[in-house]
Amino acid sequence: MTARRYRSIAILSVLLGLAAQSSARADTDPEALVDALTAVFGKHEGKRVGHANGFCVKGSFAPTAEAAGLSKAPHLSGKGPWPVIGRFSMGGGNPAAPNTDKGNARGLALHFDLGGGNVTDMVMISSPVFVAKTPEKFLDFLQRVASKDQAKIDGFFEENPESKTQGAWLKARPVPASYATVSYFGVHTFTLTNAAGKRQIVKWRFVPKGGEVGLTDDEAKAKDPDFYRPELAERLAKGPAEFELTAILGEPGDATDDPTALWPEERKSVKVGDLSIAALENDATCDAGIFDPTNVVDGIAGPEKDGIFQLRSPAYAISFSRRAQ
Numbered sequence: 001m002t003a004r005r006y007r008s009i010a011i012l013s014v015l016l017g018l019a020a021q022s023s024a025r026a027d028t029d030p031e032a033l034v035d036a037l038t039a040v041f042g043k044h045e046g047k048r049v050g051h052a053n054g055f056c057v058k059g060s061f062a063p064t065a066e067a068a069g070l071s072k073a074p075h076l077s078g079k080g081p082w083p084v085i086g087r088f089s090m091g092g093g094n095p096a097a098p099n100t101d102k103g104n105a106r107g108l109a110l111h112f113d114l115g116g117g118n119v120t121d122m123v124m125i126s127s128p129v130f131v132a133k134t135p136e137k138f139l140d141f142l143q144r145v146a147s148k149d150q151a152k153i154d155g156f157f158e159e160n161p162e163s164k165t166q167g168a169w170l171k172a173r174p175v176p177a178s179y180a181t182v183s184y185f186g187v188h189t190f191t192l193t194n195a196a197g198k199r200q201i202v203k204w205r206f207v208p209k210g211g212e213v214g215l216t217d218d219e220a221k222a223k224d225p226d227f228y229r230p231e232l233a234e235r236l237a238k239g240p241a242e243f244e245l246t247a248i249l250g251e252p253g254d255a256t257d258d259p260t261a262l263w264p265e266e267r268k269s270v271k272v273g274d275l276s277i278a279a280l281e282n283d284a285t286c287d288a289g290i291f292d293p294t295n296v297v298d299g300i301a302g303p304e305k306d307g308i309f310q311l312r313s314p315a316y317a318i319s320f321s322r323r324a325q
């Protein structure tokens with residue numbers, strides 16, 4: 001897997017992203033969102049505008065036998081293992097965002113190498129929901145945060161109570177002891193189609209095989225704010241960090257276009273694969289392109305009416321074009 005391949009994917013992504021910009025359903029300009037993120041977190045040359053603090057890893061993914069029953073996507077219906085490049089990160093555009101912050105979502109982004117130059121991506125966070133229901137609301141939120149006016153920020157949550165769910169979810173859980181000991185969620189609803197044409201709506205969740213492990217508030221306070229990287233290096237020296245990919249099966253009536261909406265807890269899950277993170281990877285490999293949640297393959301479709309999903313690709317392309325300059 002060469003950096004060159006990722007460079008060409010990145011350039012293509014920028015072009016596709018900018019094309020998507022003109023056809024995106026939402027009215028909010030992705031550039032306005034990137035500018036608003038920059039206003040909140042400041043300009044950091046060469047860094048991502050979102051999830052700036054992170055690092056690159058590599059490993060592999062193998063589907064279960066059940067996965068093909070849900071999707072004809074090559075990495076779910078073929079044998080594997082498929083090589084994977086990944087990036088763990090902290091939410092927000094602060095390159096020094098502390099690993100000890102309970103209220104911040106952790107990120108996991110993945111490129112699956114399908115061979116022949118084809119790559120498909122997944123981009124997840126450690127919460128099942130996003131903070132804003134639409135790009136318009138996300139822009140409003142960021143602009144109020146940038147104003148540093150607490151009354152305006154509080155007002156946003158009063159006017160948009162659905163935006164409280166993410167913070168409440170994160171704060172109800174401990175600081176993850178490691179990037180390898182927390183679940184990651186795809187947040188959006190994807191429609192899977194199998195070889196027989198059967199469709200199923202799902203949400204993705206990567207569950208750590210060793211269980212979810214957190215720190216007490218005192219343990220977190222005692223940690224170095226950038227402890228995740230050395231922690232993972234030490235862990236991987238002993239063996240891979242493993243996750244199960246599960247597809248949470250949606251039912252009629254479940255929200256498909258609202259990234260702030262939780263599905264009922266009793267929804268069934270199917271295990272569709274095993275992700276094994278084996279080693280750290282040179283950060284340049286991850287920085288040479290974007291992880292694009294809309295880069296899906298036949299057998300997986302993103303939500304057409306979820307404005308947040310539609311805005312991500314063009315926003316990431318703009319962030320990439322600025323950090324690559």
Ligand code: HEM
Nearest residue numbers: 033048049050051087107109125130187311315316319320
């Ligand atoms: C309209 C809403 C959103 C905007 C404007 C936005 C913006 C961004 C930007 C500008 C980047 C940096 C891209 C780059 O330079 O490569 C980024 C990265 C990221 N975002 Fe978002 N984001 C949005 C929604 C979401 C959602 C819903 C999720 C979770 C499901 C998410 C998870 C991530 C992750 C994990 C990364 C880091 C990817 C990496 O490691 O390269 N974002 N976001």
